[in-house]
Every structure is written in C-alpha cells, then in structure tokens.
Amino acid sequence: MDSKRKMDSPESNVLTRSSPFPDEVLERVLGLVKSHKDRSSVSLVCKDWYNAERWSRTHVFIGNCYSVSPEIVARRFPNIRSVTLKGKPRFSDFNLVPLNWGADIHAWLVVFASKYPLLEELRLKRMTVTDESLEFLATTFTNFKALSLLSCDGFSTDGLAAIATHCKNMTELDIQENGIDDLGGGWLSCFPENFTSLEVLNFANLSSDVSFDALEKLVSRCRSLKFLKVNKNITLEQLQRLLECAPQLTELGTGSFHQELTTRQYAELESAFNNCKNLNTLSGLWEATPLYLPVLYPACTNLTFLNLSDAALQSGELAKLLAYCPNLQRLWVLDTVEDKGLEAVGSSCPLLEELRVFPADPYEQDVVHGVTEMGFVAVSYGCPRLHYVLYFCRQMTNAAVATIVKNCPDFTHFRLCVMNPGEPDYLTNEPMDEAFGAVVKNCTKLQRLAVSGLLTDLTFEYIGKYAKNLETLSVAFAGSSDWGMQCVLSGCSKLRKLEIRDCPFGNEALLSGLEKYESMRSLWMSACNVTMNACRRLAKQMPRLNVEVMKDEESDDSQADKVYVYRSVAGPRRDAPPFVLTL
C-alpha cells in the first residue's frame, strides 16, 4: 500500500506540508474512524487529510448506486474491502417501480474485479442481482467473506449454490426478503465438507426445503456460528437438534413453531432453549401457539430484540412471553396482539426503544381487530425510552399522538400509518395536522417521519418550521396545495430523502426545491400534479441532477406520473430501460 501511494502523490517537501504528522501516522489514525459520515467530514479538512482518508478507507457506503460510477469510486478509494450499495427508490418495495428498472450490480462487480480483487464484503439493498453476477462474484473474488442481500431481485437459488460452492472463506450469508426464484434447497448442500468458517446464516425467507442433514452437519462444524435464521420448513424437532449443535448462538430465527411433539420431545426442546443463554435476538416463530411458546422462556433473559412479526400472537400469549423478557429493547409484533397486548408491552418492557406493529390483515376493510390509538398510548406510558416506532392502525386521534410524544420526546423515527387514506381524527373528525405538529414540536431529534391520515398544508407548515433535524420524510394521500411541499423544502435544512405519492403537489412545489435537491440524496413524486414540462425545466436548470420520469400507460402525454430526481456525479445513467425517460 505504501509504495503505491508514493507513486501517486508527489514526494512532499517536509517544509511545505500542512500536517504535522507523517502520512503513515495520519492514515493510521484516520483508519480508526469508522462512520462514513465522519469520514466525509475528515476528507474535507485539507488535501493531506483527503488523501490520508481515501487511502485508509476500507469500507464504502453508497446510498444511491446511480449517484456515482464504480470507476469514480475506485479511483478515489484504492483499498476498499467492503462495499454497501443501495439501488432502487424505496417505493419499489411497494410495487411502484416496474421490474427491470435498473440498479444492476454487475457493472460494479466488473470494476471491482479489477480494482478490488481482495474484496471481502458486499451488502446490497434494492439492487438487481442475477445468478450470473453471483457466480462471477463467487469465482472472481477469492477472499470473499460476507454477502448480504436485502430486498434484492433477479437471482435464484442457483446463484446461492454458486456462492456456497466457491467461497471458501465465507463468514456471512444473509439472504433477506428478496424477490428470489426459489428453485429448491440444494444450494445449502453445496458448502464443502471442509468448510467451517460460517458465522452468519440467514435463509428465513426462502420457501423450499434444504437438506436437514446438510444443515445439521454445517451447523455442527461451523463452531463460530453466531447468527442462524432458518426457514419455515424447519420443524421444532429439527430446531432442537440444531440448538444442541449450536448453543453459542446469539441470534436465532426459528422455523415453524408448531408441531406435534411427544412429552419427551417437548422436554428436550425446552432443555435446548435452556442452554441458549447467549441469545439476544429471536425471530421466526411461524404459527407459534400457546402450547409451545413456553419452551422459549428460559432463553429470553438476555433478549434485546424479539421479532414476532411472523407469529400471530394474541394478547395473552404475548403478555406471558414478555414477562420473561425484561431486557427487551426492540419488539416487532403483528396487530393480532391488539391494544391489550400493547398494554402488556407497556408494563413489561421498560427498556423498550423500538416498536413495530404490522397489520395481519392489511387489505381487510371490515376488520374490527388490530390496534388503535389506545395501544400506542399505553406503550408510551410504560416505555419512556421509545425512540423508533412503526405503527399500522385503522384509527388515530390528535390527542393520542400529543400524549404519546409528551411521554416519549426522544423519537428519532416516527412512522405512523393510518391505513385508510385520508382518515381524519376519528373522534373529532378533524384533520390529523395537530398530531404531526405535536410530533415535530416535541421531538427535536426527529430524523425520520412518515405521515398519514387526513392532512392539510398545516402539517407541512409545522414540519418545515420545527423538524430541523429531519432527514427522511414519507408522504401519501396528504396535503392541500403546493404550499405544503414548499414549506418542507424550504424549512427542513437537513432533508435528504423525500418520497411523496398521491398528493396534490404540482410544478410550483417541484420547482421551488431547485437548489435543495443537490443537497439531498433523492426525491420521489408519484401520482402528484407534476407535468413533463416542469420536469424538463428542472433538468435543464440543474445539470447535476438526474431527472427521471416513468409514465403510466393510460395517462396523457403532459403528465409526469412518476418522477425520481437525484444528484449524481456520474451523469445520466446509461442503462435506463425504455420506460424510464431521462430528461
């Protein structure tokens, strides 16, 4: 590394250097700076620091794969071992972005193959990854260790087989929630018999059976295995055997938690969980019933994260379980637990920092179950440290939200989804403006906000005026006029991501943010009142922004149905499919 560096930069005369440290020392020190935000700041101090930083950086985080090209990245950072890349706009998770939109990893891998042959880690979110790419990755990078794919698409289990077959030093294989073609579980059997380095294995969202024999042997010989998340097809009996092999696990995702066990098997399972004293994270638990939940109790003492979003628990079951989880910090549940279950959360989990409540029946209109504002309020009374919430409900009131943020003023992430679009405060029938007003006034540390319900421009006036630390804002079916969006663009100085759908914001609003967009990662506007002409104007005036439009089939020519605007140093993208118009 040192010899390469000397070739690159001219020999510095000691008298003229601005830094009192030799470069090697500077690089050593800066090498300890981990956060990519801090590193960005470091690189801006002076030229020496910029150089020291770029030579010492081993991990690069790219929040929008189209904001930069792989060549530019490789030129600036010669010694990268770990890459994190995010691709598609977040609304692609909800089918608002057509397939084949882009964000294909392959072009990056080709550059990495020549510039970072020693690449060890790749973490991708919302990227398209083909089997060919996975095979290329597996066969090209001999030192490759960690692959994490979240919400990606384009590959099948064949690609996973290639990884398992060729990556001799794999420590992490984390396949989460992807649009994957599951052609069978044979991939797991591709890990060679002498392969022992795995520390993280997550295949919870794959649907086909893996060979249990292969899995058991793999778990037995990988003595450093810390995270294991299996899929639904693994039975309780099989789980017990896995736990016997790996009592050292710190994160466990179970398979199906429902099987007819004999008394002896039940006891063995209980004993297996009893031996897992190091568990801090538990998930899976499909079809968990009151009969089997008690086997978990002895393993819950040190749990900090409990993910019950795949288990439709009732309030009583949840309450009993939570009594054994005194150290819980993060809890994800389904709304089958109802307000009563959330009351139990409030009384059992004083250390809770994060709560996510997902709807069991999101499309069912006539459901009288689920959670209401009462549950949320109950949690806020019992959990003063709460700072992250994602809450799906069918009714809410301004007063309840005001109470909640009074009890929990430290919210950094407040994502409230009242599921019926445009739903007012159900008691007063008024808009929910005051609710979100209370949130932004009280929660000065707020970084991420998702709003819902009937909202006028007043909500956005509040946001623009008070949410000074806001970085991400999600808006749907809200607002009255351009003014709302203008308030946000002019008031939220730290705004980085703005995603809007089905709102009456139009050209004036779009164009009011001209300079603002260069300080943001991206803007998404779909089903609003924006025209093609306004987008063209934006593109013309701001050459460093990429302005992309996707049109719906039935809309007329002048409407810009889906607009995606993002800053980029790489210019307009060259891989845009025909349905993406780059202006």
Add this chain to the structure above:
Amino acid sequence: MEGAVAYESDLNLKATELRLGLPGSDEAEKEALSGVRNNKRASPDTSDECGSKGSSNGDRENAPATKAQVVGWPPIRSFRKNSFQPKKTEAEAAGMFVKVSMDGAPYLRKIDLKVYKGYPELLQALQHMFKFTIGDYSEREGYKGSEYVPTYEDKDGDWMLVGDVPWDMFMSSCKRLRIMKGSDARGLGCGA
C-alpha cells in the same frame, strides 16, 4: 323532453349494477378515491413481485371490493403479505366444525369439536352419531377389539389415531375425522 331523459348519458345503470358493496356505500368509495389518482396502474410487476414465494398471487385481489384497491397501499413489503396467514383463533371462531366420514356410510357428517371437553365425550358422540361401538383406548394397542377405529387427518396431511396426543393438541391439529372400518383399521395399532 322525453328523449333527453331516456337517452341521456346517465341511464342510472348504477342502480342495476351488480356489485359487492353494501347499498349506499358508493359515497364512501368516492371519498376514498378523492386523494387517489390513477389507481388502476398498468404496472407489469404486479404479477411478479419481490418476495414472491409462489403463493403471493392475488393478494390484493382477495380484498373486498367496497373500496378500490390502491397499488402499494398500505405500504407493506411483499414478503410480509406472502408468508403470513392470519390465524383464526378457535376462541374467536364460531365453532370448530370438522367433517366426519365413516367407511361405508353414504354421506359425511360435521361436528363441532369445541363442544366436547375431551376424548371420552367425543368418542361417545361419534358412536352415537354413527351407531357403532369401539373398545377402550390404550397407548400400546389403540382401540383393541374394535371393528371401528377413529382416526383423524392432521395439519401435515397424515392420518393419525384419535387419542394419542393431548386433547388441546388434537383440537388444534385435527382437520377431519374418519371412522375406519375392518381391515383398513388394522394398521393403526389394533393388534399385531
């Protein structure tokens, strides 16, 4: 005058339209749509979604049609829709009716398992309903000495002998019952 009324664009076809909504729910539909533009998106990806495990089809189409379906709303990730089937708790369901067939009987019956507190009551009811008798149950020998054997199909699709597992477990796993007769029953622990 009469011409205009009869052939006016508004033939009030809505009044005769067959729809799944409650009468008078039209207004609600309009309100829901007021914030929604272009909800009939011709997006090619609705059939091929992220997180698809082959069982995702028609997830949105299954919802009742009283409100129009909005693409991508509520904002739930695909994998959450696919992998979860809401558990209809037996406590909330009206009853736990399962079909009962008897070999040789011309038609099936249905019984509500919730009505019974345990195996003795269930077996008594079955014997009464189908007019047969069975012997006593033992773990080792099943229903020894009976011409008939009560069996049930569990969640995995296997045929099991009634009585082996605790009653609660049986209740939650029994999908249907079958009274097996004669030679068929031999394999289920009725003798060597």
